[in-house]
Amino acid sequence: MKRRDFLRLTAAATTGLALTPARSFAEGPASGPEMTALCDYMSAAKTRALPPDVTEHAKHHILDTLASMISGSELPPGQAAQRYISANAAQGASTVAGTALTASPVEAALANGVMAHADETDDSHSPSRSHPGSSVIPAALALGEGLGIDGAHFLRAVTLGYDVGTRVVMAMGGADFSYESVLSTHSISGTFCASAAAACVAGFDARRMRWVLDYAAQQSSGFIVWRRDVDHIEKGFVFAGMPARNGVTAALLVRADWNGVDDVFSGPDNYFLAYAPKAATAKLVEKLGERYEIAGTDIKKWTVGSPIQGPLDAIFAIRSKQAFEADQVKRVTVRLAPSVAEVVDNRDIPDICLQHMVAVMLLDKTASFHAAHDKPRMQDAAVLKERAKVNLVRDEELAKLLPVRVAIVEIELTDGSRLSERVTAVRGTPRNPMTREEVIDKARDLIAPLVGAEKAKRLIKSVYEIEAVTDIRSLRPLLQRG
Structure with missing residues (x-):
């Protein structure tokens, strides 16, 4: 047999072998x-x-x-x-x-x-x-x-x-x-x-x-x-x-x-x-x-990473029961499941850094969208002072409760008093849902600064009357600037 004929037969046989399983799987x-x-x-x-x-x-x-x-x-x-x-x-x-x-x-x-x-x-x-x-x-x-x-x-x-x-x-x-x-x-x-x-x-x-x-x-x-x-x-x-x-x-x-x-x-x-x-x-x-x-599915009240939602809720709840100023705080201890804590522990981005956002919450008494995305503020002396008070504890007991992310926050004041809160259902979760008004307020705060108050109002109205929208392309002017 000539070499050319042998190669032709070999190629045909190889092709056949390759096609057989493909045909079977098809x-x-x-x-x-x-x-x-x-x-x-x-x-x-x-x-x-x-x-x-x-x-x-x-x-x-x-x-x-x-x-x-x-x-x-x-x-x-x-x-x-x-x-x-x-x-x-x-x-x-x-x-x-x-x-x-x-x-x-x-x-x-x-x-x-x-x-x-x-x-x-x-x-x-x-x-x-x-x-x-x-x-x-x-x-x-x-x-x-x-x-x-x-x-x-x-x-x-x-x-x-x-x-x-x-x-x-x-x-x-x-x-x-x-x-x-x-x-x-x-x-x-x-x-x-x-x-x-x-x-x-x-x-x-x-x-x-x-x-x-x-x-x-x-x-x-x-x-x-x-x-x-x-x-x-x-x-x-x-x-x-x-x-x-x-x-x-x-x-x-x-x-x-x-x-x-x-x-x-x-x-x-x-x-x-x-x-x-x-x-x-x-x-x-x-x-x-x-x-x-x-x-x-959760809707976030705070514009930060999910693991930080519970701690911010806890601080908000503590403060609603007893008012205090940042300079009255001696120490803040936050307990999270280890795998949850890892995601937000001393990160370089403000909105996913737990220690930074807790410091912001202590100073501002809220956590605004602007504050959560103000990276230069991570080097602000006042923020760093409060951040040094924050201790993140990786609690193995809380790992047993996953996928529910439980957060425990304890605030020790300079007068020796201790305030604590355990959050098992973050605001915006199915067990503690936000109202339509809360969802609208959050959306308005995010939308209006970029597209204007009137467009924001019309977009919100269009979404809640979405069944009346005959062509989804009609939303474009409300979603864009310029």
């Missing part, structure tokens, strides 16, 4: 019951009526996230997002909040996601250790503008996003998985959240929903090296910008007639085998349609 095993139930639920979400209380929660979270996008546009992560858009993607039909820019749906989702998580004021979901709003709402808005959907459709897509991505991480082990893994639950949940919302915006049937989840799984990434990020830019990308971009990408691929694996959650080499072999897949559909995760 045919795939029968889909699992969880995937079938999940995708049937997702495909019906576009027209499914929501309970009134869930609708109210959804409006709170939409407003809160839009406000965080607008306020985040002026912070370093927001400025970084705008530089990226201006240099690479400043054209398209989707809004970049807080600016006069527009971009393609994929790029607008990325920019708005980074902005939404730029200032630590966005919502958070404790059971999945994620920030759903900052990925879901940028994705649904960006693609929704591209397709011209109405407000009711947008509302339902957003609500669906919260239901899907959070359940993926809860199936993987939730908070326990987060604490044991180097993977970032924030980006995992966010990618599936944004993908589900974008798929609902696109109006896919159940088969296409399967493929969207497949492409979401392939993009699921991110790990906790973001903790080293001192400027919050990488964190904004990992937590929100990347997941929002991934979600829109997954939906657009399927909308362009890409197919995929019918059940990425079961069968050979599935998603959970790769990332969480002990996953409880039944949690993907646990109480689906009964328990809406958007109603179980």
Whole structure:
């Protein structure tokens, strides 16, 4: 046999061997019951009526996230997002909040996601250790503008996003998985959240929903090296910008007639085998349609990192019972679970540095958005004096209560008296929710300084009357400056 003939036969045999398993896997095993139930639920979400209380929660979270996008546009992560858009993607039909820019749906989702998580004021979901709003709402808005959907459709897509991505991480082990893994639950949940919302915006049937989840799984990434990020830019990308971009990408691929694996959650080499072999897949559909995760998601009263919310609540509560001035304080002891304390212990960024924000709270008797983002103030002599009084204790007993983040604060005054408060339900959590008026007050404070009081008023009204919005693109003038 000539060498040329031998090489031809060898190549043919190798190709055949390579194609055989691919053909087998393309045919795939029968889909699992969880995937079938999940995708049937997702495909019906576009027209499914929501309970009134869930609708109210959804409006709170939409407003809160839009406000965080607008306020985040002026912070370093927001400025970084705008530089990226201006240099690479400043054209398209989707809004970049807080600016006069527009971009393609994929790029607008990325920019708005980074902005939404730029200032630590966005919502958070404790059971999945994620920030759903900052990925879901940028994705649904960006693609929704591209397709011209109405407000009711947008509302339902957003609500669906919260239901899907959070359940993926809860199936993987939730908070326990987060604490044991180097993977970032924030980006995992966010990618599936944004993908589900974008798929609902696109109006896919159940088969296409399967493929969207497949492409979401392939993009699921991110790990906790973001903790080293001192400027919050990488964190904004990992937590929100990347997941929002991934979600829109997954939906657009399927909308362009890409197919995929019918059940990425079961069968050979599935998603959970790769990332969480002990996953409880039944949690993907646990109480689906009964328990809406958007109603179980926190809205922050204070514009700081989640682990600092409880300590600030505690100081506020202590002061409401007994007034005192900062110079009357001898020592402040804050107790948090070790893994929670680690996230906010002496960080270089004001809004995620517990010791700094406690010092600010002692001096200002509140913690404003401006104070939480005033980095030069971290070197102010008066703040440093109060910061030196703060002792953060990593309490193993509180670790047993996770994912509930319990905070205990004790304030010792110079006269020897001791004041203490234990916070088990932070203001804005499902067990201690903010009122509509509180949500509006927070949003107004974030929005009005950038777009003006009148635009802020109209945007708030539009969100709470979202069912009357015939085209989501009509919100653009209210979200942008100039």
